[in-house]
Every structure is written in structure tokens, then in C-alpha cells.
Amino acid sequence: MQEAILFLADGSMFPGTSFGAPPLELSRLTPGVALEKGAGEVVFNTAMSGYHEVLTDPSYMGQIVTMTYPHVGNYGDDDEWSEVGPEPSSERSGVKVAAIVLRSLYDGPVGHGRTSLPDFLSRHGTPGITDVDTRGLTLHLRDEGSSNGVIVAAPEGFQRRRAEETISQEFRARVLEYLRAFPVMEGRNLVTEVGTTAEEIINPEGSPHVALLDCGVKGNIVRELVSRGARVSVWPSSADPEAILADSPDALVVSNGPGDPAVLGDQIKSVKRLMNEKPTLGVCLGHQLISEAVGAKTYKMKFGHHGVNHPVRDEQTGKVFVTSQNHGFAVEEESLPENVTVWLKNANDGSIEGIKLTDLPVLSAQFHPEASPGPRDARWIFEDFMELVRSK
Amino acid sequence: MPARGDIQSVLIIGSGPIVIGQACEFDYSGNQAVRALREEGYRVILVNPNPATVMTTPGIADAIYMDPLTVPYLDRILEQEKPDAVLPTMGGQTALNLTIELGEAGVLEKHGVEVLGAPIESIQIAEDRGKFKDVIASIGLESPHSAFIHKVSEGHAFVSEVGLPVIIRPSYTLGGKGGSIAETRGEFEELLKWALSESPVHTALVEESLLGWKEFELEVMRDNFDNAVVVCSIENVDAMGIHTGDSITVAPIQTLSDREYQEMRTAAIEILRAVGVDCGGSNVQFAVNPDTGRMVVIEMNPRVSRSSALASKATGFPIARCAARLAVGFTLDEVINDITGQTVSCFEPSLDYAAVKIPRFELEKFPQGYATLGTAMKSVGESLAIGRTYLSALNKAIRAAEIGFEGIEELDMNEEELWSMAARLHPRRIFAVYSLLKRLGGENMDRISRLTGYDRWGLHQLLTLAALEHEIEAAGSSSPPADLLFRAKREGISDRRIATLLGTGAREVEAMRVAENMHACYHFVDTCSGEFAAETPYFYSAYGEIDEGAALGERGVVILGSGPNRIGQGLEFDTCCTLSSISYRELDRATVMINSNPETVSTDFNVSDRLYLEPLTAEDVKEIIRKEGVRDVVVQLGGQTALNMAEELEAAGARIVGTPVKRIHDAEDRGLFYNVMKRIGLDQPQSAMAPSRAEVERLAGEIGYPVLLRPSYVLGGRSMGIAYTPEELREFLQRDIVVSEERPVLVDQFLEDAFEYDLDAVSDGEQVYVGGIMQHIEAAGIHSGDSACVFPAYKVNRTALTKMKEAAAAIARELGVVGFLNIQFAVQNEIVYVLEVNPRASRTVPYLSKSSGVNLVAVAVRIWEGQDLRAQGLVTPDTEVLPGVAEGHCVVGWAVKEAVFSFDRFPEVDPLLGPEMRSTGEAIGIGQSFGESFAKATSSAGSELPTEGRVFVSIHDSDKATLLPVVRELSDLGFSIMATRGTADFLFQHGVFSEVVLKVHEGHPNVVDHLDAGRIDLVINTPLGRYTQRDDDYIRIQALRHRVPYTTTSSAAEAALEGIKYLSRGEVAAEPLPEPVRAY
Ligand SMILES: Nc1ncnc2c1ncn2[C@@H]1O[C@H](COP(=O)(O)OP(=O)(O)O)[C@@H](O)[C@H]1O
Ligand SMILES: Nc1ncnc2c1ncn2[C@@H]1O[C@H](COP(=O)(O)OP(=O)(O)O)[C@@H](O)[C@H]1O
Ligand SMILES: [Mg+2]
């Protein structure tokens, strides 16, 4: 077992043991060059199950995910649970996170037909680090905000209990130099890396016909739509809106996806055009794009919402749902124009969790009604949306 | 929705005495509910005849009743208090069943009382296994294949259909009582009959066996706006077939994929909705086939439960507190989570640790009762530990259970024995499994998994531990690399265990650790995995991670709790610890509570300034003291567990509060103590140590029969015994006991027909306040914890009482007692003997505090804080009964305490009482006469004294003279008397007619047949000598099964008569506890 260290941009170190793909060697860190794996924004996720769904969720592109629950890998991995895009597309399959950080990896036997977590990560070229003080790391991220980080192989002679003394100034300086030059999440456009590149049609016989603007859609959004009978046309998020309209869909779904919504000018323009024509549902990034499209602003949250336990209140009925969430940006309430009502709010911090337009059949949710992982309490949103579409 | 304004007062029903399956978790939940409702401005009335509880402490509720939990008394209380509503979901099955009865009897309607929490119809659905199954099917979920059986013949038909084995489960019983697994047809018939008789509605469910399936529990909360959350998920390490209460469990669920888990979560919420639990918490249990993933619903409890207490402690989410708020109209998003202070209660807790629960069994007390575990609960307590990994939590929980293991350890058995133990549902099975894995390695994992139903995930963890232990062993006694020690500590292995593995001493390991500056660090239990900063300091330990929370410093005082419940050390001690924390905080000290028992009030996060859910071992306590920078440690309140640590803690620099450690030692050591007694001129029964069997016989002859024998080492069995004759002595010695130089047998003169008294006092070293002297109803020879007892002493001999007070003062001064002192006396022929002295708070402190109106714990804490008894105004020239001695008085008329047993859990065990304690709980009866309080205590303890019918009498010669007037009076009251031949002859000679009844071996119909037929309403049976009266066993066992009151001593029979005379008058009086004499 190889020792590795997670470094944060502020210089803090979290030693552990490497698994999955090998950790980065110091020599591979060239300032200004973003690596696909091993480096990224460090966030924590508080879900106690569902690591496989997290690993394969395109919204986590470019992020190093710390699981706060210590035991991970317990029931293995199964491609069937993957969240990477609509079913048949194999070229997009795999692990989306840049790396995973754990307290206690399970690497024992798993059920028939499943793969162990270390094997699964190796297969997809993703490094992991375990035996880490994930509690300390989480409190750090909570108090200081999320930060960039990189997992590097520990140098010769490193001892975790004497980390400060056994790491050289030079080693640390080079890692920090790399991290300082690493692009921050604000202003990063990652959707083109994870969304589909060509139109795909799922369930061609189905109805109604839903056009899905794919910014890195989770598989379960497609499954939720298809299970309600829909034919789903998956479009690259950069597709020409006129081409989409020419395909005469009955409705539009704007998917989730990674990164900062504010920089997705093309997508915002498309959404603006399309939602004027078709009933529209936005999920997560999709919700943020719709908000931008109506002129509202988004902002980067201190450490975001990443978990499956967030209470969301329906402001009209007062009912509360436990939801699955994964977002680092949110919509500013003050910036919402007149024709928007706040539909859903977070019952803990009051942040906006969903909006409706008063003049158009457009609604959106900041969280993940498709769950996966997480509670299925909000699946009725798909139900309601399909009803809305059918009624038009 | 805001709190309901249309109700002003709420009645909360408690769960009554502690029995297996219903323990102090209901004191915890009831207490939370009372506090929550009072905070919302409601007037709260409480009924609970359990004197050991915190909730019945004056001041906790607005009105506290300690009357029997029966319809007539509740009717009376409702009449007097006129509450607007009743909350039945806090008092376990007892409160639910009583509420159903109240509803059926029309009492609720009569008083216009609304039921909060779960409506009666929902309770009925959830509790009736048949109706419940229908509901499950109606929402598209699966239940085990089953049939609802009323008659044995129906049962046979069902078995012909599904085959054996089958599970038999009676409707409406506690903790699976009466439940069983039948393997053969013969067994089936017998077990089914038993189940039908156990069920109050005489129905049972017979169902397909799911032995070996994975078992899970979810704790769900739902509000009346249909919002729902799952507070905690629990996985049973022991698969289906072992009751969840007897299983090792881990929270959260470890081995379900997210898809499987979410399916279960959704199902659980739908079940609450379908059953109609509108506001409150419920526990839903599932089984999952490990091969196919098929999910089946086992049951739901529409109330707070043992599991919800566990879940509250495992997550930090106060389920009962929240449930009480929901019951009065709040919704989940309106109830702020007290731990974070900034999230709402519909934020599902997320854990960043594992919480492991270990059951504690009474293998020594009931060896025959534990051959195998099953679907009926048998454990008496549990310990919970939290760790960053499953192994660390498991190791900590095991050492916290105080069952003689330091953590997971291998057993000293051969391979064959290990396999056979692993194949059985044995309480020690996990140790056998570990032994196999450690010895044989991982190749056997699949085989073990199939054999035991243990998931491979958990077995793999054990395998990791085995590898680590092998590494440590290989390091030998030469100091192991610090890195290895570090890894061991991170997995929760104790210094002592490491020492054993290294072949060195715990002190040496501790020294190595300290040299490396390797100390425990502490994390918050924060309900949110660190996402929000916690406000409530509730901690658990880890190694090598961030250390959270600042030290309290010398302002703090550590209170050592009493650990898992066990026979002899239970709720009473927890109440003392909790009350002391309250008192200390009133005096501006900051308290640090350490305890591992998840059922308790003391482990509620708002009882103390700091809460540590940690094992009560010297190592763990020392680390906490170090972290908090606290010096003062209270050891007098946590029973023997706390007291036993005193020396080691003092050696480590702690200041033991109150009585000096050396003097505690003097009182604990029987030999030393004997000398102290001699010096101050008090009588003790003659006694001697016998180092061999021959010596036992010789010394017994010398001391004179009968003798009381206390071996210091027993193989898996009962230890104490009384021998009346040399033959009985020999029979006793033939049992599995060791007698040697190192393990001598203590031979005591047995004080026959002596009255026993219990005295609790508080002393400041000079002055002594005697809280009260209680008299036992059973004669000496029946353990003080098992005997009914009455305050004030009812057969009073003033000189004897004075002598006891003098003795208390002399002992307190001689030992330098600062704080608590408990003495047991026996009085025979006017001579007062000291049987035992305990330099700590005893079991009777809460009972005595309530009935004397003086909170003795508050008095002791004030002494420890420097206010002596004079300064407190308790010992003053006006109150002194002896120089420097004052005494408390009963302020409630009469208070009888009756012991409560859980023998029905152990059908194989003879329920005869002796010098070893076997009761699990106690009930109180308060009244204006001895008879009234005795009758109430009996009723609260679970059986009703009859006012008419038949009394069966079978008495030993030596009791005949004493009992004759009792029997005669019963006969005069209109009872018909049935007696065995000898007794009948004796009665006839003295002019009392009786029907002669055959003994068991004399043919049919015999006494047992009559009991079975319900023809006997009271049993008076006084056997003599413990090992000769096998014949009587059946009578007692049968009486117990049919809940017929039975007395085994003449004094108990006399007391029963008093009670019967009271009941015959037909009064139903209920009074709330009066204001305490002294307010603190
Ligand atoms: N069909 C079954 N097959 C095997 N074990 C069972 C079955 N049903 C219940 N059990 C076991 O019996 C225990 C008690 O059953 P349960 O229905 O939960 O009753 P209780 O009300 O006593 O908790 C369960 O925890 C489970 O281990
Ligand atoms: N010499 C004796 N004569 C009669 N009964 C005795 C004698 N010694 C003890 N007992 C009985 O045995 C019980 C238990 O003995 P005790 O010394 O109090 O042990 P424990 O530590 O279990 O409380 C007492 O409550 C009393 O009823
Ligand atoms: Mg159960």
C-alpha cells in the first residue's frame, strides 16, 4: 500500500493510503496544466450510501469528493447503478469525479457480478485515498470553504504521525505552486466535457416527446422520463435551439451538470429561446440556467450542498421533502424578476430550491428529484411535469 | 403549524417496572416528552409506578402519580386531573395496551380525553399482526408467508402447507415474549399452546422461517402534515432469528446499496402513512434475503421504543422530544434540531461514524436460560459505542458491556467446539467466529457466513482485526513500532488487550503510548457529519484525528455512570447520576457525564455540560479527564462499575469526590471490613473462609446450620446457596464450584427467620442524615433487591431501629464517609447484625428520596461542594435523633416497593428466590395503609391480589404456626382453601376446612392442573431449603405463567392478606406525590 497525501491550496495536508489508480507523482505537476484526474475542487458529500452513483455523476466532473461516511465500498460497484448519461452511450461511461477521499475503504469480497471499489476505480483511471482524517478535512472545508486540492504520492521517508517534520519545504512548495495555478471552479465551463456530443434518441416509440438539453445529464433523469412513457431526444447543450425546435418536441428538460452556470452563455441563450416555446423543467444546473435566462444571478456557495438529507419546503403547500443535492452554486433571491415565484426553499438555510415562472409553463429544481443516490421523496416533480406537458 | 392551543394539559403514561424488553429507555423518552411539553407551556401529568425513574422525581412533571397502570386507577386520575389529552406513545407496550383498554372501557370518552400521537385504530393495526399484514399487502409490500392462528388444529393445517421450521409469535406481547421457533411437529404443538396462552387475545401468528436473512430497522418520524424523515437506519449483525434486542447492531446500515436502501426507506414511510401514525416516531423492521434481495416487512412499533432510544443516542436526534412536539401539532420543519441549533428536524441525520450496540445477557444468573437465543428477547441491557470505524465501535462496545471481554477476543476452545458454537444462536457466537477467522484465516469466510448469517462485510472487518492482532503478537513484548500501536488504537483495541497480545502489562502499553504522545481525540456527535457546527457537546473518542471542543478545566466534575443495565445495577443508578448532574449545575459546576448505556436519561445530551458516550473503563475515563482537564470525579453514584475504578483513577491524579478511596476499599473488602466492625463493636453473622470442601463441611458444623455459602468462583452458574443440613451442604458442593486456597468459599451463619432492613444515609464525615430505614417483607435470605420492602419499617422495634442508626453513625464516622452509605441489617432475637455495607448510593436511594421527600442525591452533592449537613439545615438541634444524627420520614403514608422479575423469559429457570438477586425492576405502591400500598405495589408489579376465589396452601412445618391465622382469616373472608395433604391435615386440626389437592407426582388432577384450569387465585407455598423442593418448582412456574400471585414466605403471605383486606373494601384512591419536604 502506497502512502499518499491530499494537499489543499492553503497548504494543509491530509495523509492517507492510496488505492485505485496510483496517486500523482510530484514530477507530473506542471503549474497551469489541469489534469483530468487526481486534482480538482475538494468537496464533501454526507450521503451514507450511494458512493457509486456519486462517482459516476457527471456533475462531479473536476471535483475531488470526500465521503464523510467512513466505510465506503461495502457493497461493491455495479455498472447498472451508474449515473453517466442515458443508457446506451458507452463512450461516456466511467468515473466522473477527479478522485475520492475516504476514511475506511472496504476491499473485501463483494456480491456476485459486482466489482470491488478499488478495482472499479483502477479500471477507470481514478485515484482514491483512504485512512484520511475525513472529519478534520470536512470541518476544514466547512469553516474555510471549498478549495482546490491534489492527491500526490508521499515522498520517501514520510511518516503520517510526523507529517510536518517529514515533508520537505521544497516538496510542499512545488505542490502549492501547482495548486495556486490551478483554475478555480468559478468561471469553469465543464459541461462540454460531460454532455453528449451528438443527438441521441431514447425510447423512440414513446410519447410525449421530450427534448433534453444535456449538460452532463444523470442517467436517472432519463430513466424517470422514460418510465413515464416519454420519448427522450438528448441534445448536446451547445446544439442550435432552432434545430431542436425543428424536431418538434412537446417539452424541454434542462439537465444537471458541472461547473459555474454564469459562464454558459450559449446554453443560457438556448434555454431562453426554448422555454418561450415549450413547457420546461430544469434540474440543478438546469435550474440555474433557467434562472440566468430570466435575468437572475447565481453565486458560489461557501461549500455547497452535497448530500441526500436536505429538507426542501414547498412554499405554496408548506410540505417538506428530503432531497438529494449536489450543487456549489445557487440563485440569488433578490435578483429574481417579477415573473418568477419562489416555489421551493431549503428548510435549513432558506436558499432557493426551485422556481416557477408565472407567465410560462416553466419550473425548475435546484436539487435532484431523480435522487440516485438519495431519497425518492420528490419524484412527483416528474409526475407533475409530465402532466403539465400532456395538458398542453 | 403552531402548537395546539385547544389543549392545556396532557397525561403521559409511563411504562411501569423494568422487565426484559421494556427497560429504562422509556424513562428516557418519557422524560424528554415531559420536558418538551412543559417547555411548550402545557401542564403535564405523569403516571408511572416505577420509583427508580428520573421522570417520577418531584418537580419533573406538574403532577406525578405512582399508582398502578390499570383502568380503575387511570379512571380515577383522569377524574381528578381532567387532562385534555393523553400521550400513550412514550410508555412502551404497557402504555399502548393500557390506552387500548381505556378506549375499550369507554373511559377516555367519559372524560373527554383525546389520544395524541397515534390514534387507537393505528395502534391496533400495528399491534395486531394479522391486520398489519393486510395493510402491508394493500400497499404492495411483502410480509412473510403466514397464518393467523386461534386454535392448535389450525396451526397443524398451516404447517402441513408451508413445512417446518416455522416461527410462532403471539399477538400483543412485549419484546417477542412467548415467541419461538418450532423445528418438529411435537415442538410445534407445545410451543403454539404456550404462545396462545401468552397472548392477551389468545391469538398467534405462525409464519415461514426467515432464519439467516439480513435484518434491518428504520426509525421514522412523521408529522400530521405528512412530512416524514428516517432518523436512523440500523443493521443487525446477527441475522433474522435473533431478536433485535439481543442482536449486535450497527448504525447506519452498512451492506445495502443505495437502491436497496431507498426502496426500504420509501417503504417504511409508506407503512407509517398506511397504518396511520400521524405524528410521532415509529420503528419499522425489515428482512432481506441475502441471495435474492427479496425484501419483507417484519413489524412496526407505532411508538418510541428501545431502538428509538438507541437511534437517538447513535445520531444525536432526540426522537422522543421531537415526537412529543409533533404530537401537539408542530411539523418537522418547525422543530429545531437541538444539536446543531440551526437545522430543522426534517434534515435527516447523517453519521460520519459507526455506532455499535452490544446486548448484555445474564449468563451467570440464568445459565439454563441462554443455551440459545431466539425470537424472544432475553438480554437485560446494552452498551453503545461510537467509533470512526465499525471495528473501533465494536471493540469499545464490547468492553463497555462489562462481560469479561476487552473487546473482540478469541475463545479458549478447540476448533470443533468453535464450529459448534458458531452454528448455534449463542450469545457469545461472535467470539467463536472471530476465533475461527483468526485461527484459520479468510478461506472459511463463506462457510462461516452461510452458517451464521453474518454478512461477509462484517466478517472481513474481523479478518482485518485478526491480521492486526497477529502483527502485534509477532512484535512480542519488545516494544512494538509506534505505527503498529497507532493502528491498534485506531481500531479501538484497549491497552489491556494490546498488553495481552504483547505478553506485557497494561501499564507498560500505556507508558509506550504516552511516550509517543498518543492520546484519544474527540469528535462531536452532530447529526450532520460536520456540515454544521454543533452546539451541543456530545462526544466520542478516536485516535489520530482532529480533536474538537475546548477543555472545561477544574470547573468541571466528572460523573461516572453505571454502564449497561444488569440485574443488580440498573435504572436506579442512572437516576442518581442524572440527579447529581442537575444538582451540580445548580451550584455552577460544569458536569461531564460518562456512560455507555444508550437507554438512559444520563446519556441525554442536555442533562450535562459534556456528554461522553464511552466505555466505563479506567483507560477511557483517564483519557477524558486528560482532555477536559478536570480533576474531580464522582464514583459513588454509578454502582459497582464506577466504584471499582476509584483506585486507578486516583493513582492517575484524579481527585475522588467524597469518601477517600482507601476507606472505600475497607468497606468493599469483606475481611478488612470484618475488623472494622469488630473495632466499633457491631455484630455480624459468624463467618469463615474455607479453602477446601472438607473445610466447608467442618466450618459449617462449627458455625452451625443453616449456613449461607458464597463461593468465590462458580462455573457458569448460580453462586450463593443456603444449606439447612449437612446433606444439603454436600449437594451444594457437588455442583460446579471451585474450592481452593485462591478461591475459598465463604461460610456464613445463616440468620433464619430474621427480619432484614436497608438503611440509606448521607454523611459529611461527622454528621449523618439517615434517609430512612426500610424493612424487607421477605425474611433475610432473599436478596435485598428481590424482597418487597416497606417504608417506614412496619414491625417496629424501637431499640433495634435506634441501634441501626447508631451503627450507621459509627460506620460513617469510622470509615470517614463523605457522601453515601448503605447498610443492610438483619435482626434476629433482638440482636442487630450488619450484613453488608456499601460506601455508595444504593438501589433504594431514588425510592427513599421520593417517599421521604428529600432528594438525597442533592444533599450529597451539596456536601461534596462544601455545605455540611448542619449548613444544609438537615441536622440541627431540632432534628437530631442522636447526637449529630437526623432521620427522614415517610411523607406519603406508606410506600411499599415490590420487586419485578422477568422469569417468564426463562421458562427453564426456577423462579424461587434466594440470596442472589434476580429481579430486573421494581414497582412502588403508595397508600394510607400498609394494605393499600402493598396491594398497589403487587398490582403494579404485574399480578392482582384476589378478593375472592381459591387459595392454594402448601406450607413447610416451620411456617405452619405463623401462617395458620393468615389462612384462617382468608377463609373467613370467603376464600375457599385448597391444600396439599399435610397442610390440609394441619389446617383441619386447627379448624380450617380445605379441599385436598394432589402434588404433582401424586397423579391427576394435581395442583398444576388446577392452575392450568384457572381454578387457583392465590398461592401460598413456603418451601424450605433450596435444593430439596424440586416438587414445588412446577407450582411456582405454573403460577407465574398464569400470573397468579404467589408467596413463598410467611411474611409475604401476611402482607398479601393485608392487601386483600384493603381491596375488599373496594376503594380506588390515587394521590399525586406531595411537594418535597426540601426544595432544591
Ligand atoms: N419469519 C421469521 N423467521 C425468522 N426469524 C424471525 C421471523 N420473524 C421474526 N423473526 C425474528 O424474531 C425477532 C422478533 O420478531 P418481531 O416481529 O420483531 O417481534 P417483537 O415485537 O418481539 O420485536 C425479529 O427481530 C427476528 O430476528
Ligand atoms: N448471614 C446471613 N443470614 C441471612 N441472610 C443473609 C446473610 N447474609 C446475606 N444474607 C442475605 O443475602 C442477601 C445478599 O447478601 P449481601 O451480602 O447483601 O450481598 P450483595 O452484595 O449481593 O448485596 C442479603 O440481602 C440477605 O437477604
Ligand atoms: Mg421487533
Ligand SMILES: [Mg+2]
Ligand atoms: Mg446486599
